[in-house]
Amino acid sequence: MVERVDVTIIGGGPAGAAASIILKKRHPDKTVLLVEASHYENWRVGETLSPDAGKAFRELDIWDSFQKNEPLPTLGTCAAWESEEIHENEFLFHPEGKGWHLNRVQFDQWMADEAVKKGATLLTDTRYVRHQRSSDQQFKLTLQNKAGEFQVETNLVIDASGRSSGFLKHSQGKKQAYDRLSGSIGFFKADSSPSEISTYTLVEAMEDGWWYSAVLPDQQVVVAYMTDADILKKKNLKEISSFCGMLEQTKYTKLRVENDVPLKPLAILSAASLMSDPVCGNGWLAVGDAVSTFDPLSSQGIYKAIRSGMFGAYAISDFFNGDDSGFAKYERFIKEEYNEYLSTRSQFYNMVKRWPESEFWLRRQGH
Numbered sequence: 001m002v003e004r005v006d007v008t009i010i011g012g013g014p015a016g017a018a019a020s021i022i023l024k025k026r027h028p029d030k031t032v033l034l035v036e037a038s039h040y041e042n043w044r045v046g047e048t049l050s051p052d053a054g055k056a057f058r059e060l061d062i063w064d065s066f067q068k069n070e071p072l073p074t075l076g077t078c079a080a081w082e083s084e085e086i087h088e089n090e091f092l093f094h095p096e097g098k099g100w101h102l103n104r105v106q107f108d109q110w111m112a113d114e115a116v117k118k119g120a121t122l123l124t125d126t127r128y129v130r131h132q133r134s135s136d137q138q139f140k141l142t143l144q145n146k147a148g149e150f151q152v153e154t155n156l157v158i159d160a161s162g163r164s165s166g167f168l169k170h171s172q173g174k175k176q177a178y179d180r181l182s183g184s185i186g187f188f189k190a191d192s193s194p195s196e197i198s199t200y201t202l203v204e205a206m207e208d209g210w211w212y213s214a215v216l217p218d219q220q221v222v223v224a225y226m227t228d229a230d231i232l233k234k235k236n237l238k239e240i241s242s243f244c245g246m247l248e249q250t251k252y253t254k255l256r257v258e259n260d261v262p263l264k265p266l267a268i269l270s271a272a273s274l275m276s277d278p279v280c281g282n283g284w285l286a287v288g289d290a291v292s293t294f295d296p297l298s299s300q301g302i303y304k305a306i307r308s309g310m311f312g313a314y315a316i317s318d319f320f321n322g323d324d325s326g327f328a329k330y331e332r333f334i335k336e337e338y339n340e341y342l343s344t345r346s347q348f349y350n351m352v353k354r355w356p357e358s359e360f361w362l363r364r365q366g367h
């Protein structure tokens, strides 16, 4: 049996959930299908939520529900960046006053549940596989769950499938990469001795990369070493002994970890800055990491994903209302946002002059 829906959203992360919520808020009569490959069983990366998310949650009408989850507040970022000295960058002057440290699996599942409460249909354990276009411009999507493949027909598609950008790949789109940043990521028991900076995200620059760490709910701490993929491989940073050896060389990050026994195996993930080309096409658009990715240094990825999910949904909403200029406006917004991001990223990496011979820093300083 082939199902028919108005909009299919591929990917139930923050971007896909935000898009579903806006569409159902604005067009309760339209059918919105949210397709998610997992059932939110495995851990996910990205733990610091920017205070800007507060405004988005109010617009999505999920602020009260977010507060009920009692998220762990964070007061800002501490960074040993230009020098060995720690500098605090507080959220003090932000209207929200604080950001949050999240358990990402619980957060993503909560957002998807909120989309369901607003009327979206969520299919978990269901993966987008490929699509075709029929003569009347309908998309015929092939989806797969444990029982096998099945088809869904849909007028419009939002690709919110994260870095994998499944739909873009099948649409012959491509990605422009601005670097090869990768992370070796570990979860440990957090050191329990009180520290002034335990509520802050901590960033510590090293000769060929940088560490970030954040204390999470349940007394866990996420610790990640970020460097280029080739350096990560050369230093064998997927091995816990090499990882902990590097951690031992830090001045501040090592103090956050109770012992060197990881709670889960280390994960190696790409964190490269990428931009999709195209951003959208006839009847579809990409949102969140599927359209562009930011360096984790920005701590903006989740908020940016939610915002682009909302803006993508506004473009589709305009289309439902007979105005098809929303797609072009959306594309312009994404490109401007990305150019601004690249310029800020360059300013941050250019601040670090401590290792004039280091390939990692030279690559980011225009050499």
Ligand SMILES: Cc1cc2nc3c(=O)[nH]c(=O)nc-3n(C[C@H](O)[C@H](O)[C@H](O)COP(=O)(O)OP(=O)(O)OC[C@H]3O[C@@H](n4cnc5c(N)ncnc54)[C@H](O)[C@@H]3O)c2cc1C
Pocket (backbone or CB within 6 Å): 010, 011, 012, 013, 014, 015, 016, 035, 036, 037, 038, 045, 046, 047, 048, 049, 050, 126, 127, 128, 129, 160, 161, 162, 163, 164, 166, 183, 185, 224, 269, 270, 271, 287, 288, 289, 290, 294, 296, 299, 300, 301, 302, 303, 305
């Ligand atoms: C090392 C690292 C650290 C980071 N730290 C931070 C941080 O501290 N703060 C921050 O704000 N951001 C951080 N980020 C970025 C942040 O995690 C992402 O920007 C954010 O998760 C993007 O949300 P999204 O909804 O676009 O994509 P995702 O969160 O990737 O969600 C995509 C969803 O699509 C699903 N999916 C994928 N393929 C398919 C398919 N074929 N069919 C159906 N479903 C599919 C996936 O299961 C997933 O649920 C970090 C990223 C990295 C790599």
